[in-house]
Amino acid sequence: MLLEVRDLHVEFHTREGVAKAVNGVDYSVDAGETLAVLGESGSGKSVTAQAVMGILDVPPGRISQGEILFQGQDLLKLKEDERRKIRGAKMAMVFQDALSSLNPVLSVGDQLGEMFQVHKGMSRKDSKAKAVELMDRVRIPAAKERVGQYPHQFSGGMRQRIMIAMALALEPELIIADEPTTALDVTVQAQVMDLLAELQRELNMGLILITHDLGVVADVADKIAVMYAGRIVEHAPVHEIYKAPAHPYTRGLLDSIPRLDQKGQELYAIKGLPPNLLAIPPGCAFNPRCPMAQDVCRTDVPPLYDVTESPVKRSSACHFWKECLHG
């Protein structure tokens, strides 16, 4: 297994109290595999990724429990300078907003080349040649002429390509893409997702795709982990989850999005609001919004039940997964 996250807990100490952002997350990614982490804002999907990358703001954040095994090695036990060698070289991240993630006063060539200067000790000249090569690879036209340009001179889609180029620079084994296409228009979004999927296949990388868009996920992921209030509530291969969700939250999400290929009457709306992380409801965190909630849901936290019925493994954190899956 390339990456295994085990029972990860992250909390933030704020003036109002302790916000429990991640409450026991387990997931794993293999080489060449795509895991999609799906959730709304505040579900803990980005915080988990930041903990894996080691770019969590500490304080106020704190990893209170858990293990992050990368190629069998627990990253949380490493010293900062050892982690630094892994970050960028073996695992890299693509951020959502390319304009604010790139440095506006450095040319893109300098920013791409920096990866080689810092990690590989290359000279400025060699690193620049490498930068051109990378820009070619992510299909930026006229890479040689554009290597000296600044981020504002590129369009949104091109900037996101540069972010991808930067993540790929040292040919890492794992890429974490945090909402890589959210800020882009649909036609450009399709270009960027295709590029990412193709490069992943070519380099046989593991990919963690963090998103809130159920559509994007259906196109590229192998398996999906749905997060709610800092926990994984459902984990399944992509085909299974769309065919028959085993958690009422997943079902609600699927029913609440308007579809391009059908004109429905009224959309199903999940009632209520996402939970306040300072005061997560007791029992199942989803119970105040759940149409199936019973007394047991208000008192007992549901474990991640094994709900495998076909050859592929899947799990759901709902006391009534059977009713949900078949009802």
Next chain:
Amino acid sequence: MADLSKNDEAVAAAVEAPVGRGEPILQVRNLKKHFPLTQGIVFKKQVGAVKAVDGVSFDLYQGETLGIVGESGCGKSTVAKLLMNLESATAGEVFYKGQDITKLSGRALKAVRRNIQMVFQDPYTSLNPRMTVGDIIGEPFDIHPEVAPKGDRRRKVQELLDVVGLNPEYINRYPHQFSGGQRQRIGIARGLALNPEIIICDEPVSALDVSVQAQVINLMGKLQDEFNLSYLFIAHDLSIGRHISDRVGVMYLGKMAEIGTDEQIYEHPTHPYTQALLSAVPVPDPEARAHRERIILTGDVPSPANPPSGCSFRTRCWKAQEKCSQETPLLAIPQRFDGLDTPAAHLSACHFAEEKQVVPVH
């Protein structure tokens, strides 16, 4: 000039399309907005223009929703501003009940604006953080006191809060005490305050979480039935555009590429841009994905300051030929479909319009 009058005829044909809707409440004709590009500090001279909206025509009927979809920079938000007369049009007319809004000012404009209200995209920046919810929703009454007499305002505001599904007791709270979805409800309540006939919605749900989006979309549908509102619904999300709209217009680079009923546009698109746009939308169903052809466009949208000659889509179009760079295609029913009783016979601005199904039909 001959071309122009031909275009007007085509637009007139479109007016008759939705049967049994009566007179259009809003008629937009050849609307243009060019933002000047200037050079020099003391002696400014115009060196060009960004053609944000470049000749857009459509009708809006009582009680219907017209969706305007397109990518960022296609001019859809500028159209919204022009309809409110927040920007003054460079050319063209907007008729509200036979009156040209673009020529109005002062008291006459104020009277028209009472009937055309707007709901904005970002509920975090479109509400004043220093005003209570009661003041925000009640502010339109300060401008139009005839709608609600002073003593009656509090009751009116509480009624509006109730209508949009918020607790009327929240009247003294501030915007930061509400979630994104609740704030958008406040924005909608403000839009409803003056009992308008038309509400222009500029991406009202794009800043909201998926599970909250559905709540707001449903609310807007319910309010439309209740108050017989006409919506001009601007969206970049084509799925939402389809869900809420009776008719849809697709914009590209300041021009209308294709317009028709939701079925005509989504199931029988004839303009290559619409087809590419639809095929790029990720469908949340891995089974359907296997059966669908994807058209991946190359390159980016050209700058509206320097649009391509002829058809503005030709630089990214796989069908483009010599003719496309010389002749600007008019928004009309394509000749090959003219007079035929097929859903493909709707307005489309392409020389080589051809029906192509890209969205799987159930």
